Amino acid sequence: MTDRLSVIFAALADPTRRAILARLAEGEATVTELAEPFDISLPAISRHLKVLENAGLISRSRSAQWRSSRLEAGPLREATAWMERYRRFWDENFARLDAHLKRLQEEKP
Amino acid sequence: MTDRLSVIFAALADPTRRAILARLAEGEATVTELAEPFDISLPAISRHLKVLENAGLISRSRSAQWRSSRLEAGPLREATAWMERYRRFWDENFARLDAHLKRLQEEKP
């Protein structure tokens, strides 16, 4: 699980972390501010932040004793870029057309 | 980790599973066909398929002793829909503009 995309998806696979990202979309925040809505300990939040930072989804800056986190959406762009390859499968119409074309192609030879 | 989105992202967080999806984009395939490119045992593949099925990313049909898998991209649409909320952060220009507007707003009052 050492590849970049896996790390990104794994980071997103936790509701707490996604909620943290949602919060950061409204602006930077410190660890305690981020922890406030959740019913889990501060060390747990601290680790979630480390996971997000590791995935490149946030960056962190320290000023005095506060460390504020900042949303970095670049990895999300990478993730959607990967999914983009499958976009044609989302469209029912395309799927039906595609199946139809495949059937034709198999009947030909 | 019971929510739908988490299950989807978790399923995508494995390179083998993403490779299986890529293979299925070219058409249905049986378990042994899907296992062929990988250096892992058949039971392992079988479980990966169960994870993908659980996430709704594939559907399966049985004909005789073969069980073929079929790509279902619906969940990918859901996942990108979630990420879509952050699209504005991908664009550097927007980010700079956004920061600028925020600065203005803070200077006002």
Added chain:
DNA sequence: CGGTCATTTAACCCTCCCGTTAATTAACGG
């Protein structure tokens, strides 16, 4: 300097994930 606040690290659980091999189920074909 001593206290206090913000955050991280350490140490420890427990559960889930990914892999293995061995055994089991299911269906076909002589």
Added chain:
DNA sequence: CCGTTAATTAACGGGAGGGTTAAATGACCG
């Protein structure tokens, strides 16, 4: 039937993930 092929289930092990509490770090402040 029996053997073969396809796939899953069972049982196990190692390691990662998410949580906890207690202790350590770092920076402000009186």
